[in-house]
Structure formats: C-alpha cells, structure tokens
Amino acid sequence: MxxxxxxxxxxxxxxxxxxxxxxxxxxxxxxxxxxxxxxxxxxxxxxxxxxxxxxNFGARAMAAKRTQTIGAIIPTMENAIFARGIQAFQEELIRHGYTLLVASSSYRQDIEEEQIRMLVARGADALLLIGYDRSQKTYQFLKERGVPILVAWVYQQDTPQLSIGFDNREAMAGLTREVLRLGHTRIGCISAFTDNNDRARERVVGISDAIKAFGLLPECLTVVQTTYSVESGGRALEQLMSKSEKPTVIMCGNDVLAVGALRKAKAMGFSVPRELSITGFDDIELATLTEPQITTVHVPHRKMGRLAARMIVDRLQGKPRRPSLKLKTDIRMRGTLAQAQKTPSGIGSR
Amino acid sequence: MxxxxxxxxxxxxxxxxxxxxxxxxxxxxxxxxxxxxxxxxxxxxxxxxxxxxxxNFGARAMAAKRTQTIGAIIPTMENAIFARGIQAFQEELIRHGYTLLVASSSYRQDIEEEQIRMLVARGADALLLIGYDRSQKTYQFLKERGVPILVAWVYQQDTPQLSIGFDNREAMAGLTREVLRLGHTRIGCISAFTDNNDRARERVVGISDAIKAFGLLPECLTVVQTTYSVESGGRALEQLMSKSEKPTVIMCGNDVLAVGALRKAKAMGFSVPRELSITGFDDIELATLTEPQITTVHVPHRKMGRLAARMIVDRLQGKPRRPSLKLKTDIRMRGTLAQAQKTPSGIGSR
DNA sequence: AAGTGATTTGTAAGCTGTTACATTTTGAAA
DNA sequence: TTTCAAAATGTAACAGCTTACAAATCACTT
CATH class of the missing domain: 1.10.260.40 (lambda repressor-like DNA-binding domains)
Incomplete structure (x- = not known):
C-alpha cells in the first residue's frame, strides 16, 4: 500500500x-x-x-515572503486607454521573472480600495496604481504593509510617491494653445467626472490655464462632466450644442469621448471640422479610425508601461531609487481640428 | 524588548x-x-x-489546497475582442468570491502553454481557455494536475472538455448566406492565421459551406490569412483588390480586420458598399464607429463571460455538471453590406 | 602533507494557515 | 436533576518551501 x-x-x-x-x-x-x-x-x-x-506557489510565497507578483489596478479594461500601456508593462515584467495581476476599479474609489487590499492579501510585492487621487487611509495602509507603489499615467514633482507619467495639465494646455491660435473663442469641454480623478481634473485646468494666458475670459469655456464612454460623449455633445451660444470647438478629456462626440456631431448635421472642431486625448488606435481622424494628444503608452515595469523591478531589487519620470507628449494634428468658422459669434445662432 | x-x-x-x-x-x-x-x-x-x-494568502493556499483563483488565458488584451467577455467573467467571479488572473498568449501556442503552467503553478483552481486548439500534451498536463478547464468562445458537441460559446462555422455560414442572397459571386476573405486557431478556421469553413450549399464553385472564394490587426486587415484588402478578378465583397474574420479593410478600401477609392461590400465578426463597439457602420455577426460577449463564470464556480463547488452551452449569435445588418454591383463580372476589370 | 580561504552542500527551524478528530459545552427531553 | 445527542471549540498534525548557519569539500599555497 x-x-x-x-x-x-x-x-x-x-x-x-x-x-x-x-x-x-x-x-x-x-x-x-x-x-x-x-x-x-x-x-x-x-x-x-x-x-x-x-x-508549490503557496509554500514558496510563505517561506520566501515574496511572490514575484506585481499588482496593477486600472480604472477599466473595457476601453483601450490602458490596454497598450498595461500590455507593455506586463511584457517587461515577464522579462524580469515577475507576473502581473490586473484588477479594475470601474473608476470607483471604494472598489479600488477593495482591490488594493485583495492584491496585498495575495502577496503582491508591489503595486501599480493610476493617478494620485485616493484616500490618505489607503496610502497609510500600503505603507504599513510595506508594499511599494508606483503611480502611473501622471507626473507630479511634489508628491511623496514615485511616479511615471506625463503632465496632463501642460499637455492639455498645449493642445488648447493650438485651438486658440486657430481662432476658437467658444470652447466646449467634455470631461470625465473630476472627483477622484486627478488626470481628468488637470486636463480641464490645463484648458483654463491656456485660455487665461491667451487673454480670454474664463466664460469662454463650458465644461460638461460625464462618464468615459462613446455613448456619454455623444450625449454630452448634444447638451453642449443645444445651447444658444454654440461652441466652435469641443475639447474632450480622451479619445473615447471624442469619438462619441464626433459621431453625434455628424448625426446632428454639423460638419466636422468646418462648423465644429473636436479634439481628443491619448491617441489610442480608435482616434485614427474615424472620419475625419481625431486631432489628439499623443501619449507614449508602451514606453510608459515598459519603464514603469523597470522602475518597479529596480525598486524591488534594491537598486538605487530613480526619481519620478516625466514623459513627453505631443500633439497629433489630424482632421477634426480646423480654423474657427468666421461667422459672427453672437448673431444668427438659435 | x-x-x-x-x-x-x-x-x-x-x-x-x-x-x-x-x-x-x-x-x-x-x-x-x-x-x-x-x-x-x-x-x-x-x-x-x-x-x-x-x-496570509500563501499559507492559506498551502493548507487548504485551493486559492479561490481562476486563471484565464486570452490571445490578446490589446484589442477589444475579448475585453467585454472577460470583464463580465471577472465581475461574476468576484460575486462568488473568486479572483481572476489574466494572462495573454499573443496567439502563440508555446506562450499559451507557458502561461498555463504559470497559472497552474500559482494554484489556479480552474482555467478558462479560448478555443480548442492546443496540444494533447497540454490537455494531459491539466488532467494530471487535476485542474478543471472551461473552453470558451467556441461550442463543439463532440469534445471531452466542457465548453461555452457559439458555433463559429454556422454563424459565419449564416452571414455568408446573406451575402450570397445579395448577389455576390466573387468573395474575398481576410482571415486570421488558421493554424492553432479553430475559431478562425471554422469561420472560413462556414463561408465554404454556404457557398457550396448555394451551388457556387469553391473558386468564388479567395482567402488571405494575416494577423489580427487593423493594419494587416488593410494590407490584406490591398492584396485582394489588386487582383484582376476583384471580389465584390470582403468577408473578414473579425471586426478589427474589417475596420482595417474598410479604411484601406476607402483610401484606395472604392466606394463602400456601392462598389465593395465588407463584413466583420464579433460586433465589438468599433464596428459601429466607422462610416459606414460594419455589418457583422453579433456575439453575446457579456452573457458568455457571465455564464462561463457560473459554470466554473458550479463545477468547483461540486454541483452537478452542466452540459456545454451553445449561445446564439445574430447578424447585424449595417452599412457595409449591400447588393452586389451589377456590372458584368469578367469583363472590364483590369 | 598540512593549512587556508572559498565554494558547495546539508541540517533544521521557521513561515501561517486548515482540518480531522477529540473534547467540552449546550439545551432539550426524560 | 440526569442523560444524551448536537453544537461549539480545542488540539495538533500537517502543507512544501526558503534560508541562516554549520559542515564538508575543493583548490591552492607553503
């Protein structure tokens, strides 16, 4: 026997x-x-x-007190905004012998917190988080457990956490300067909800910055907040374009919203970009698949993912701590942004 | 002290x-x-x-011999084909107290095998795999380790594994019947590479089936194989349309390819659908964002994900084994498919 | 041949839960 | 009160790996 x-x-x-x-x-x-x-x-x-x-993984984790696992919590898996960056992140992690665990938070802080606990409980050696906005309690928790984190998709100098990303505010301000140069004076903005979302917030602030610097009044800008989806981008556009003082350009918080706005604008009979300009942010593949293609801010997603992985791995291997990293973005001028229409502004609408 | x-x-x-x-x-x-x-x-x-x-997760895993973790290996995270289904899968798993671990294989069998080993090593209680095509060795390994698997995105009756999905062959045959009814007699097909990809293969076979049943010769169909990307869809279209006998319809293996084909067709000056019809498969969001919108086969991705999760959970909880599940697909008639052009076929081209 | 430091290998003490089985407690019936 | 099955709790034996430290081996010197 x-x-x-x-x-x-x-x-x-x-x-x-x-x-x-x-x-x-x-x-x-x-x-x-x-x-x-x-x-x-x-x-x-x-x-x-x-x-x-x-x-045996469990035994190994218990004895060694590490798991060779990195956790990442992204707001959503469903649209492509994070897909490329995360894919690159994973590829680079694998190259160094680590495994990625992905969770999504649906842009909700409470869910994110839950997911953070889950990943820590599963022994993640480090965490990749998107953006800064989260409760002090969460940061405290992570610190107590000794789990290193890397904040991605944003760059800010004056924060305690290590970060890799770009300056959302400045990037959007840059795009706005182009918009203003083309003579637009009534700007509509479709943003994601800005609570708990520093990226969305900063992008809106970037627009304001540029408007102010250009010498226009803050009233030139009308902001509508909504969720990140093609559908809601369309609804927001409808809302903005049904006012008596119609904007001549709609600046969207990302490409997904821009696509929705574009589609709805065409459905409502506006000619883009002749009558109405539209801009996006992120430069996901989708932005080049529309007609016309969307003018947007290009973000080096793959590069960001790859470098994020390196930063985390270096950190875990005790290499000297690198500083936070700021990546460059650039503006991709495409078909949806053009000179503002010359028609008199206040007259004739409605 | x-x-x-x-x-x-x-x-x-x-x-x-x-x-x-x-x-x-x-x-x-x-x-x-x-x-x-x-x-x-x-x-x-x-x-x-x-x-x-x-x-402590590791200790728990070791003592209890289960991890409450389900692994899933999908061919790619980068395009949206699997995103919705997997998202729903995850949501349902969480509802039952399980966690999802996702890995991707880049459509490569060797990588998939590696990922399967990795997930099993990490103690996944069960695995979700896409499609049937994999080596006997892999199935044997899984069986030896006693890890239950669920095959998704396909349905086949005569296989030992539990599966949930749809009949790719029949679905594509259905779409082809519509195409044929509209008078198309020269059909181009842009497929993914069919080795190690039963879904791609069956879709092509579905087209042949319908053509045969309709009484046309097999020569009516020209197939080009390529990778799944917008870019390669475009290149494949170029290839098909540079022949002297141009197809009047291009049937694509999925929507991503169809979008690429559509874009390239327009760039080459073909009017879609007047001069050339195009069809897709999957009905991802992208299919409704093009101009015209893509005629495609709708797959109930969310439903499939949700049910897949239930099947796995039931299995792990020892409930009576459900049979494999076949989901219905339906055809979404949109703008890219129209009556074949009436111009004489052999004459005048080139 | 003995000595020495470096290299390689072995010993055994954890690491943190789960669970079979034993024991105690509880509460209702007699 | 006593009795006894059911319910609640405790005891202790694992689970499979890593690693500090000890021991053995090796490759040279002298």
Whole structure:
C-alpha cells in the first residue's frame, strides 16, 4: 500500500531524494542555479524533469515572503486607454521573472480600495496604481504593509510617491494653445467626472490655464462632466450644442469621448471640422479610425508601461531609487481640428 | 524588548490569543462564520479588527489546497475582442468570491502553454481557455494536475472538455448566406492565421459551406490569412483588390480586420458598399464607429463571460455538471453590406 | 602533507494557515 | 436533576518551501 496516497504531486523532497541531494540544493537550483555545481545541477535537472515537478506557489510565497507578483489596478479594461500601456508593462515584467495581476476599479474609489487590499492579501510585492487621487487611509495602509507603489499615467514633482507619467495639465494646455491660435473663442469641454480623478481634473485646468494666458475670459469655456464612454460623449455633445451660444470647438478629456462626440456631431448635421472642431486625448488606435481622424494628444503608452515595469523591478531589487519620470507628449494634428468658422459669434445662432 | 521583532504582521495566532480562542475557531470564523457562536464571533471580529489582521494568502493556499483563483488565458488584451467577455467573467467571479488572473498568449501556442503552467503553478483552481486548439500534451498536463478547464468562445458537441460559446462555422455560414442572397459571386476573405486557431478556421469553413450549399464553385472564394490587426486587415484588402478578378465583397474574420479593410478600401477609392461590400465578426463597439457602420455577426460577449463564470464556480463547488452551452449569435445588418454591383463580372476589370 | 580561504552542500527551524478528530459545552427531553 | 445527542471549540498534525548557519569539500599555497 502506498505511503502517501491521493492526488499528490511530487514535492521538493521527492526531487531531492531522487537526485540524491538535500532540499536546500534543489531550492538553490531553482532560484540561483549558478550557485550549484554543474554536476549537481544536472542531477537535479534530471530529477525534476522525470518527476514533472513544479514548485508549490503557496509554500514558496510563505517561506520566501515574496511572490514575484506585481499588482496593477486600472480604472477599466473595457476601453483601450490602458490596454497598450498595461500590455507593455506586463511584457517587461515577464522579462524580469515577475507576473502581473490586473484588477479594475470601474473608476470607483471604494472598489479600488477593495482591490488594493485583495492584491496585498495575495502577496503582491508591489503595486501599480493610476493617478494620485485616493484616500490618505489607503496610502497609510500600503505603507504599513510595506508594499511599494508606483503611480502611473501622471507626473507630479511634489508628491511623496514615485511616479511615471506625463503632465496632463501642460499637455492639455498645449493642445488648447493650438485651438486658440486657430481662432476658437467658444470652447466646449467634455470631461470625465473630476472627483477622484486627478488626470481628468488637470486636463480641464490645463484648458483654463491656456485660455487665461491667451487673454480670454474664463466664460469662454463650458465644461460638461460625464462618464468615459462613446455613448456619454455623444450625449454630452448634444447638451453642449443645444445651447444658444454654440461652441466652435469641443475639447474632450480622451479619445473615447471624442469619438462619441464626433459621431453625434455628424448625426446632428454639423460638419466636422468646418462648423465644429473636436479634439481628443491619448491617441489610442480608435482616434485614427474615424472620419475625419481625431486631432489628439499623443501619449507614449508602451514606453510608459515598459519603464514603469523597470522602475518597479529596480525598486524591488534594491537598486538605487530613480526619481519620478516625466514623459513627453505631443500633439497629433489630424482632421477634426480646423480654423474657427468666421461667422459672427453672437448673431444668427438659435 | 519585543518578542517578535521585524516587520511582521499579525497572524492568526495573535488574533486567537487576543480573542481568547483557538486558531481553529478563528479559521472557522473566516471561512464559515455560521459555524461559530454569535458571542465568539464578536470576540474574533473585534480582535481581527483591532489588529488589522489579513490572512496570509500563501499559507492559506498551502493548507487548504485551493486559492479561490481562476486563471484565464486570452490571445490578446490589446484589442477589444475579448475585453467585454472577460470583464463580465471577472465581475461574476468576484460575486462568488473568486479572483481572476489574466494572462495573454499573443496567439502563440508555446506562450499559451507557458502561461498555463504559470497559472497552474500559482494554484489556479480552474482555467478558462479560448478555443480548442492546443496540444494533447497540454490537455494531459491539466488532467494530471487535476485542474478543471472551461473552453470558451467556441461550442463543439463532440469534445471531452466542457465548453461555452457559439458555433463559429454556422454563424459565419449564416452571414455568408446573406451575402450570397445579395448577389455576390466573387468573395474575398481576410482571415486570421488558421493554424492553432479553430475559431478562425471554422469561420472560413462556414463561408465554404454556404457557398457550396448555394451551388457556387469553391473558386468564388479567395482567402488571405494575416494577423489580427487593423493594419494587416488593410494590407490584406490591398492584396485582394489588386487582383484582376476583384471580389465584390470582403468577408473578414473579425471586426478589427474589417475596420482595417474598410479604411484601406476607402483610401484606395472604392466606394463602400456601392462598389465593395465588407463584413466583420464579433460586433465589438468599433464596428459601429466607422462610416459606414460594419455589418457583422453579433456575439453575446457579456452573457458568455457571465455564464462561463457560473459554470466554473458550479463545477468547483461540486454541483452537478452542466452540459456545454451553445449561445446564439445574430447578424447585424449595417452599412457595409449591400447588393452586389451589377456590372458584368469578367469583363472590364483590369 | 598540512593549512587556508572559498565554494558547495546539508541540517533544521521557521513561515501561517486548515482540518480531522477529540473534547467540552449546550439545551432539550426524560 | 440526569442523560444524551448536537453544537461549539480545542488540539495538533500537517502543507512544501526558503534560508541562516554549520559542515564538508575543493583548490591552492607553503
């Protein structure tokens, strides 16, 4: 009768016995093969192979107090905004022997908090978070548990956390300057909800900055807040364009909103960009698939993801701490932005 | 001096001591609170709360031999094909107390195999896989380790694995029947590479089926294989349309390819759908954002994700095994498919 | 051949839960 | 009150790996 019965898999003890070495040696072979003599190495490799051994993750995590797992919490998986960046992040992590665990928060702070706890509970060695906006309590929790975090998709100098991203405010201000130069004086803005979303907030502030610097009155700008979706972009546009003082340009918080706005504008019979200009943000693939293509702010998503992974890995390997990283964005002039219409402003509308 | 120093977190022993109970009781409180008396329950809850205790995932996994984790391996995260389905899958899993671990394979069998091993090594209780095509070795491995799998995005009756999905072949045949009814007799097809991709393969076969049933010759169909991307869809279209015998309709393996084909067709000066019809598959959001909107096969992604989660959870909870599930698809007639042009076929081209 | 420091390997003590089984407590019936 | 099954709780044996430290081996010197 078998000593151990049931559905048990080979363990390190089995491998050690077969190879004629101790479990310590097997463990060493697994985590730092170069510390094991070639001859021993071969014996162990053979034993592992012939038993089909795989180390037990739980046991490993418990003994080593690390999991080689990085957690990431993104606001949404459904639209492409984060997809490219996260994909690159994952690829780079894998290259360094780490695994990515992704969760999404649906842009809700309470869910994000829950997910953070979940990932920490699962032993994530570090976390990638999007944007700064979250409760002090959350930051405190992370600090207590000793879980390093990297804040991505934003860059701010004066924060305690390590971050990688771009200056949303300045990027949007840059695009606004182009808009203003083209003679637009009535600007509509479709933004995501700005509570708990620093990126959305800063983009709106960027528009204001540029307007002020250009010498126009703040009243030139009308902001509508909504959720991030094609549908709601359309509804917001409808709302903005049904006023008596119609904007000549709609600046959207991201490309998804811009696509919705564009589609609705066309459906309402506005000619884009002749009668109405539209801009986006992010430069996701979608922005080049519309007719006309969307003028937007290009963000180096893949690069950001890749560098984010490196920063985290370096951090975990105890390398000297790099400073936060600011990436450059640039404006992609495409078909939806043009000179403002010359028709007299106050007259004739409605 | 402290008995335990270092950066250690409270363990179950600490909770038990503070609450004045045994660790077994704490463990019971955590996994089946109803088995603990109200009074004890309160004591334990208080202790947990005041210590800020969180159970250690690794220890739990090791002791309980399950992780409440489900793994999923999808071909890609970058385009939206799987996003909605997986999102729904995750939502439903969370509702049942499970966590989702997602990995992607870039449509490569070797990478998928690697990811399967990784997820199994991490203790995934079950796996969601896309499509049937994988080596016997892989299936064998999964069986040996006793990890249940659910095959999604396809439905086939005569396979040993539990599956949920739709009949790709029949769905595409249905769309083809519409195409044929509109008088098209020269059909181009842009497919994903069909090795290791049953879905792509079956869709192509579906087209052939319909053509045969309609009484046309197999030569009516020209297939080009490529990777799944907007770019390559465009290149494939270029290839198909530079032949002397130009197709009057291009049937694409999915919407991403269709979008690429549509864009390139317009760029080449073909009027869609007057001179050239185009069809897609999947009905992702993108399909309604083009001009004209893409005629495609609608797949109930969210429903599939949700049901997949239920099937897996039921399975893990030992409920009676449900049979594989076949979901209905339907054709969304939109702007890119129209009557074939009446111009004589062989004459005049080139 | 002995000595020495470096390299390689072994020993054994954790790490933190779960759960089978044993024991105690509880509460209703006798 | 006593009795007894059911309910609640406790005891203790694991689970499989990592790693500090000890021991053995190796490669040179002298």
């Amino acid at each position: 078998p000593e151990h019965s049931g559905t048990n898999f080979p363990t390190m003890v089995d491998v050690a016995r077969l190879a004629g070495v101790s479990t310590a040696t097997v463990s060493r072979y697994l985590s730092s093969p170069e510390a094991v003599k070639t001859k021993t190495r071969d014996k162990v490799a053979l034993a592992i192979d012939s038993l089909g051994y795989t180390p | 402290p008995e335990h120093s270092g950066t250690n977190f409270p363990t179950m022993v600490d909770v038990a001591r503070l609450a004045g109970v045994s660790t077994a009781t704490v463990s019971r409180y955590l996994s089946s609170p109803e088995a603990v008396k109200t009074k004890t329950r309160d004591k334990v809850a208080l202790a947990i709360d005041s210590l800020g205790y969180t159970p």
